[in-house]
Amino acid sequence: MADTFTGRLSGRLLLGGLPAVFATGLASFTPLLGLGYLNASTYQVWALASVLFTVFLVFDFGAPVLATKLASESSLTRRAFSALTLLSVAVPIGLGLVALILWPAYARAADISDSLTGEFVVTLAWVTAGSVLRSVGSLFAASALGGDRFSARALILVLGSATQAIATLVALESGAGLHSLGIGLFAGGVVQTFVGLVTECRHLVPGVVQDNQVMVLIGRFFRAKSATAVLGLTVTQLDRWALGLVAASPSFVVAYDVAARVGMMPKIALLALSAGTVSEVSRLRTRDAVTDLYRTLLRGTMALSILGAVGAVAVVACISLWGDGTSSLGLAVLIAIPVCLGHAIHCWTIPGVNTVSALGSPRYELLYMIPLGVLTFGVYLVAAATHSVTLFVMGWSLVLGASSAMFAWRTPRFIASSWEARNAR
Numbered sequence: 175m176a177d178t179f180t181g182r183l184s185g186r187l188l189l190g191g192l193p194a195v196f197a198t199g200l201a202s203f204t205p206l207l208g209l210g211y212l213n214a215s216t217y218q219v220w221a222l223a224s225v226l227f228t229v230f231l232v233f234d235f236g237a238p239v240l241a242t243k244l245a246s247e248s249s250l251t252r253r254a255f256s257a258l259t260l261l262s263v264a265v266p267i268g269l270g271l272v273a274l275i276l277w278p279a280y281a282r283a284a285d286i287s288d289s290l291t292g293e294f295v296v297t298l299a300w301v302t303a304g305s306v307l308r309s310v311g312s313l314f315a316a317s318a319l320g321g322d323r324f325s326a327r328a329l330i331l332v333l334g335s336a337t338q339a340i341a342t343l344v345a346l347e348s349g350a351g352l353h354s355l356g357i358g359l360f361a362g363g364v365v366q367t368f369v370g371l372v373t374e375c376r377h378l379v380p381g382v383v384q385d386n387q388v389m390v391l392i393g394r395f396f397r398a399k400s401a402t403a404v405l406g407l408t409v410t411q412l413d414r415w416a417l418g419l420v421a422a423s424p425s426f427v428v429a430y431d432v433a434a435r436v437g438m439m440p441k442i443a444l445l446a447l448s449a450g451t452v453s454e455v456s457r458l459r460t461r462d463a464v465t466d467l468y469r470t471l472l473r474g475t476m477a478l479s480i481l482g483a484v485g486a487v488a489v490v491a492c493i494s495l496w497g498d499g500t501s502s503l504g505l506a507v508l509i510a511i512p513v514c515l516g517h518a519i520h521c522w523t524i525p526g527v528n529t530v531s532a533l534g535s536p537r538y539e540l541l542y543m544i545p546l547g548v549l550t551f552g553v554y555l556v557a558a559a560t561h562s563v564t565l566f567v568m569g570w571s572l573v574l575g576a577s578s579a580m581f582a583w584r585t586p587r588f589i590a591s592s593w594e595a596r597n598a599r
Contacts, residue, residue: 193328194446230305245320246453270302300356307363314370338362405547440482455532483518516571526585535592542581
């Protein structure tokens, strides 16, 4: 029986996850295309703009996760989808304006030229518009996952990311430079949203059955996920912005960006593969079944994350050899080892976060994100004060790994509490 369940679960996770693995992997790789067309100073700004795109998508108040949960329970009404859409698109618009206001001061502190500042503003507009569209498309893909419409999910994700990659490359070839990043993202967003509208709109529940309870659940996710998103972005995305104030050379920021971007690819793949966990947990009827599922997923995640980290370091070494030859190989590997290991251990939180979110208790993620965010911000401040890139890289990796391992160890307790809280509602 257990083997049958595991096989069925694996099949469903692969059906929902493999298109997302391809799409997110391609979207993560696309910014690396700039390495072949831009100099170090321009690529530094390119990397910062691509980080903003990731920030806009990650800072989603848990809307895609909740859309999957509601769709799996046939509770994703049009009103609920509209509310989730407003939450999602408010993020890129609001944070885009914040980035625009803060950029002049940051550019002066990081010694970025005025000409690149002008290009960044235009690129930011493209990135913001594209991120709004991609946010809507992500909700449609999440709805398809919850409803077991795997073909529709694959179309939404794969066509959007493929369009982004192709448009970015065409723009770079045509000489659009820094603007290519935003042009590609906007084109991919248009395609993703259009496909989502065509395939998913008709599956939204037309009535208002349990709409009040659903809106309460959205509010709960908004409060918990907004806090965890801010803390998570401080740790895994704003590191390159902080490093720009620490490193003396743009080439070091470029080397770190390559290591961080490649090091995150196994995590992105595991996140995509595990997205279906939310709908699976929502269907389970006993706490023991949920705990057993969590432990099974954790063992698999730990093994795959370590293998992914080893592969990521090898990929970084190959990129370094392709770009600069042996001159920068040692530096690239020294940066990649702790960065990729930190991201690998952070993967261990994925099964637990998905499980407690599916049980309606996303707040437990804060129990490791708050100390992690505080400690990481402390590393940024000390590294900036001492101008120590070694302290920056090693401190960041150590704090991320230790906090993530602690959360994974304590998750069974959180599952028990979440289960009791759900049954008490």
